[in-house]
Amino acid sequence: MQQVPVSLWTLVAGIVVTAISIWIGHNHTLMPVQASLQAPLVDGFFNVMFTIAIAFFLVVEGTILVFLVKFRHRRGDDTDGLPIEGNVPLEIFWTAIPTVIVLGLGIYSVDVFNQMGGFEPAGHPHSAAHVAHQPGTALAATLSDASEATTAPTIGIGASPQTLNKPADLVVDVKGIQYAWIFNYPDSGITSGELHIPVGADVQLNLSAQDVIHSFWVPNFRLKQDALPGIPTELRFVATKPGTYPVVCAELCGGYHGSMRTQVIVHTPEEYDSWRTENQIAQQQNLNQVVAINPADLSTSEFLAPHTHDMGISAATLESVVMSH
DSSP states (O other): OOOOOOOHHHHHHHHHHHHHHHHHHHHHSSSOOOBBBBHHHHHHHHHHHHHHHHHHHHHHHHHHHHHHHHTOOOOOOOOOOOOOOOHHHHHHHHHHHHHHHHHHHHHHHHHHHHTTTTTTTOOEEEEEEHHSSSSTOOOHHHTSSSTTTOOOOEEEOOOOTTTTTTTOEEEEEEEEEETTTEEEEEEEEEEEEEEEEETTOOOEEEESSSSSOOEEEEEEGGGEEBTTBOOEEEEEEEOOSEEEEEEEEOOOSTTTTGGGGEEEEEOOHHHHHHHHHHHHHHHHHHHHHHHHHHHHGHHHHHHHHHHHHTOOHHHHHHHHHHHHO
């Protein structure tokens, strides 16, 4: 019986490994649903890296299994192995291949970073004083020093090559504090604990931190950007799928870091306009109430009522606590 050449076995194994690697690399379910224009770019790069990793895993583990079987110790065989000291062509081969792969991935990653806008962070100047004078932004004002002005972000994900030198459709100032995210809309004066944006809009987030380093991460957008104390950063993106997606702080920022979560709600344009109108009216009413009411004229229970309601404390419980003191 004629022995099959090693080169043929190698060719067949290479074809099988390549086919399996490509299929697994492009049919896995490791990533959440794509919801931004930038997500396919990141997923494409991840799929390439994952395909290469699967191929290396199969080659290395497959070689180990073949060697375990083919070169296992056989009963009665006490002879020495072949005196192989080295193989220069093989060593050059297994050094050159990873080098080419790493260089290729490096060039690919730079291209993806550029397409996402990583080389063009160019936001608009904004300041705490500007935020403080917007109607309905009392909370944002308390979180900022009114005398502190920030310059245009020069760090982060900015305009893509397609949107270069074009202003964003929506600008939102985002402040990270231990342990929450505060979103302020300079164009409407709305302050929210959630990020609301319209689908298809070019959104620019101007990120800052009140205390320590935080990291704004939306897994479904495949985007993450640090929020740094005293250094403005930018995150610019386009959401492509309406829905509600988690926002996570990806930088260890203290004892309650794990609870620093909120969500980004991507509306249709009509839903976003409705949300903005409703919140503008509601925050204006709250502001008018604050101006019209003198806190000195309120009883303790009346003064604390709005806050205790948010914490789930009933009016009867609040009154009993106040009376007991």
